[in-house]
Amino acid sequence: MNGVFILGLAILIIGAVSVTFARPKTYLARLINLEIPGWGLLLIMLAYDEGLALLTFVAVTAIATFVIVRVMEWRDAA
Amino acid sequence: MIPEYSLGLFAAFATAAVAFYALVRETDDLHRLLLTDLVEIVTLAFIALVGTDLAEALILPGLVVGISELIALSEIYRVKEGHIHPPRKGLRIEVMDSAPLIMAAILVGYGIVLSGFPGGAIAGVGVIFYFICRGQHERFELIETASGYSWVLWIVAFFTFMLFPQYWFCAVMLAGGAILVKVMAKMSLIGAMRGGPNA
Numbered sequence: 001m002n003g004v005f006i007l008g009l010a011i012l013i014i015g016a017v018s019v020t021f022a023r024p025k026t027y028l029a030r031l032i033n034l035e036i037p038g039w040g041l042l043l044i045m046l047a048y049d050e051g052l053a054l055l056t057f058v059a060v061t062a063i064a065t066f067v068i069v070r071v072m073e074w075r076d077a078a
Numbered sequence: 079m080i081p082e083y084s085l086g087l088f089a090a091f092a093t094a095a096v097a098f099y100a101l102v103r104e105t106d107d108l109h110r111l112l113l114t115d116l117v118e119i120v121t122l123a124f125i126a127l128v129g130t131d132l133a134e135a136l137i138l139p140g141l142v143v144g145i146s147e148l149i150a151l152s153e154i155y156r157v158k159e160g161h162i163h164p165p166r167k168g169l170r171i172e173v174m175d176s177a178p179l180i181m182a183a184i185l186v187g188y189g190i191v192l193s194g195f196p197g198g199a200i201a202g203v204g205v206i207f208y209f210i211c212r213g214q215h216e217r218f219e220l221i222e223t224a225s226g227y228s229w230v231l232w233i234v235a236f237f238t239f240m241l242f243p244q245y246w247f248c249a250v251m252l253a254g255g256a257i258l259v260k261v262m263a264k265m266s267l268i269g270a271m272r273g274g275p276n277a
Contacts, residue, residue, distance in 0.1 A: 012120065016093040016120055034112060034119075056141050057137070068111065074156050074161040075159070
């Protein structure tokens with residue numbers, strides 16, 4: 001059992017709680033908090049040497065952020 | 079000493095419980111969309127805990143399905159809420175006017191040198207960057223047609239490998255170029271997401 005794995009689990013739990021009980025409860029605060037559990041998952045993947053999954057997750061997270069920001073932009077324009 | 083897998087499973091169940099609790103309590107649709115992303119992350123942790131090549135093979139399609147689901151749900155949300163007017167250009171950054179051409183040229187050039195799937199990805203990033211900064215007025219049917227023909231070339235290269243193995247170098251070049259165009263065309267569609275005449 002290594003440190004990276006334990007750290008990943010801890011950050012995953014902290015991140016899930018911080019997204020659920022985000023203060024202030026705005027879209028942007030939640031979106032930024034979403035990065036925390038993402039980091040936890042990345043550390044868990046790193047602990048098990050899942051390199052390809054890790055890189056794909058990074059790319060997909062970037063696109064997901066882009067999609068959500070776009071929806072928020074359209075929402076503000078209305 | 080608690081085994082590693084059990085500890086991880088316990089943590090993953092705890093986070094999944096928290097995420098689903100938040101999803102049940104939430105009433106705002108856009109908040110729900112964000113929480114769907116959270117649920118995706120914590121449930122991927124279950125698969126990642128398996129820690130073998132199988133886990134990796136299961137995470138990749140999961141991520142692809144997740145992102146397509148997110149794009150589809152965001153479009154449904156947008157139409158449902160009646161947000162049909164594209165956002166005004168509020169932010170003017172000078173570097174977004176001057177940089178795209180040279181950055182896109184460098185990225186596309188390097189992508190063509192790399193060729194194949196990674197080359198297509200790099201060239202695609204260049205095209206996305208250009209479209210996002212400059213806006214796009216291209217006819218996307220044309221790009222899609224090029225993508226379709228390059229797919230055919232890829233299949234032709236595949237058959238060349240099977241039937242005429244002595245021409246393997248030609249087939250490698252054909253497949254490398256074709257997949258480059260294919261991936262680049264598909265990725266360039268992302269650059270059109272800000273809305274435009276053809277998006």
